[in-house]
Amino acid sequence: xxxxxxxxxxxxxxxLIGVDLAGKITRSSKLELAMVAGRRRDSLGLRRAAEMxxxxxxxxxxxVVEAGTFDVVFDATNADSxxxxxxxxxxxxxxxxxxxxxxxxxxxxxxxxxxxxxAHRHLNLVSCGGQASIPVLNAIAQRCTPAYVEVVSxxxxxxxGPATRLNLDQYIATTSxxxxxxxxxxxxxxxxxxxxxxxxxxxxVVMTVLADNFRPAPVRTSIVAAADAVRAYVPGFKVTSLAxxxxxxxxxxxxxxSGRHLPRHAGSVDIINAAAVLxxxxxAAASRGRExxx
Numbered sequence: 001x002x003x004x005x006x007x008x009x010x011x012x013x014x015x016l017i018g019v020d021l022a023g024k025i026t027r028s029s030k031l032e033l034a035m036v037a038g039r040r041r042d043s044l045g046l047r048r049a050a051e052m053x054x055x056x057x058x059x060x061x062x063x064v065v066e067a068g069t070f071d072v073v074f075d076a077t078n079a080d081s082x083x084x085x086x087x088x089x090x091x092x093x094x095x096x097x098x099x100x101x102x103x104x105x106x107x108x109x110x111x112x113x114x115x116x117x118x119a120h121r122h123l124n125l126v127s128c129g130g131q132a133s134i135p136v137l138n139a140i141a142q143r144c145t146p147a148y149v150e151v152v153s154x155x156x157x158x159x160x161g162p163a164t165r166l167n168l169d170q171y172i173a174t175t176s177x178x179x180x181x182x183x184x185x186x187x188x189x190x191x192x193x194x195x196x197x198x199x200x201x202x203x204x205v206v207m208t209v210l211a212d213n214f215r216p217a218p219v220r221t222s223i224v225a226a227a228d229a230v231r232a233y234v235p236g237f238k239v240t241s242l243a244x245x246x247x248x249x250x251x252x253x254x255x256x257x258s259g260r261h262l263p264r265h266a267g268s269v270d271i272i273n274a275a276a277v278l279x280x281x282x283x284a285a286a287s288r289g290r291e292x293x294x
Contacts, residue, residue, distance in 0.1 A: 006032040009280060010064050012085060013076030014038030014045030014056070015161050016266070017099060021076055021273040022049055023261055030281045034070065037063045061085045070094045072280045078163035079170040086122060095283050097276055098124040101167050103174035110278045111135035111230040112182060123279060126178045127171045128268035129153035129190065131275045132205040132230075132237070134182050136251055139226035141183040144214035149185045151175065151207050154193040156200035156265035168192060183209075202254045203267030204240075209249040216244040223251060234258075234274045236267060 009031050011022050018036065025033040036049040041058035049056045057063035064073055065088055072095045075085050079100040086104065089096050098105050105122035109115055112135050125131060133151045140146065164171075172190045179188040195201050223242060230237045236256035243250045255267030262270055 006030055007071035007280070008032050008034050008069070009072040009074065010035040010037060010067070010070045011074045011076060012037050012061060012064055013074075013099075013163075014043050014049060015076065015163060016045075016159070017161070017163075017269055017273060018074075018076035019045045019048050020262055020266075020269050021074055021099070021276060022052065022054060023259075024273050024277050025074075025280075026052070026054075028277055028281065031072070031277070035064065035067055037061070061088045065089065065092060072097060072283060074276055074280070075100060079167040090122075093121075095121045095123065095280075097279055097283070098122070099272055099276055100163070101127045101171040101174040103170075103177060107174075107178050107181060108279060109134045109138075109178070109182065110233070110275050110282065111226070112138045113226075113229060116282065123283070124174075125272055125275055125279070127175045128155075128203070128272040129171070129192070129205055130175045130178050131271045132203070132253055132255055132268075133175075133207050134178060135226045135230050136223055136239075136253065137179060137207060137209065138182045139222040140209050140211075140219060140249055140251075141185075143219045143222055144209075144211040146183050146185040146209045146211045147187070148210040149179050149183055149188045149207070150191075150209075151179065151188070151205060152191045152193065153268075154195055154201060154204045154206075155268045156203070157194050157196045158200050158263070159203070159266040159268055160194050165194070200263070200265035202256055202265055203271070204252065204254045206252045207250065210247060211249065212247055214249075219244050219249060227253070230271075233278045234271050236270060 105124035106120040235258040241252040257270040
């Protein structure tokens with residue numbers, strides 16, 4: 001894609017997620033990062049963004065609205081603020097990609113085969129645990145009818161910022177709802193562990209599916225294919241254990257950041273930001289020649 005065709009984007013939020021997201025966007029051949037907006041001028045995140053040579057503002061969503069039209073804005077703030085941000089940005093015609101666990105926009109998981117809702121203008125990425133688990137769970141659901149799905153995510157305390165901790169209830173509710181949507185199960189349970197262990201553990205998600213009348217070999221093949229699809233945009237994604245027994249399937253995955261900018265325990269940040277960039281690139285392609293839907 002020629003340089004003049006790159007889509008103009010902004011990042012709203014200058015925490016750990018926002019700053020890493022900004023770095024990933026600068027490496028995209030399809031996106032041009034025009035602004036990183038936070039709320040505190042003295043924040044470490046805004047200083048780091050400025051050191052990266054990026055345009056920054058402490059004016060929050062107001063600064064984004066006043067800066068002109070963006071093709072895509074990423075909301076990397078917190079769930080409690082997102083509705084206000086969408087209300088401010090909706091009249092501008094931008095596509096808003098929500099990295100907070102509000103579930104307000106069109107729920108989106110780029111790693112799910114055939115799932116392409118990028119023509120919508122308000123997109124929600126569920127959660128880091130949702131991005132890590134749902135592609136695998138959806139693949140399993142193509143081979144059986146899950147009666148129960150359980151997902152346990154474990155992340156390092158050092159990778160869970162203030163917004164993540166404040167949003168844990170929304171994280172659990174939004175991830176559970178998305179799992180039910182993508183698997184067809186009526187019962188989904190989500191648990192989150194924030195581990196203070198030293199050394200910091202990698203981001204790990206363990207999935208348990210209860211179902212009857214499935215063939216083990218096709219289930220294994222589908223899980224491997226789903227992991228390969230995610231690894232295409234998250235190279236550090238891997239299946240670490242897989243057990244397929246009568247009536248029960250259990251899969252564990254880990255995410256290790258592949259770049260040098262994130263610590264090895266911050267796989268939760270890596271996967272949701274990689275999904276956000278991929279979605280923005282897909283959204284840009286989908287919006288050419290047709291009007292995006294709200």
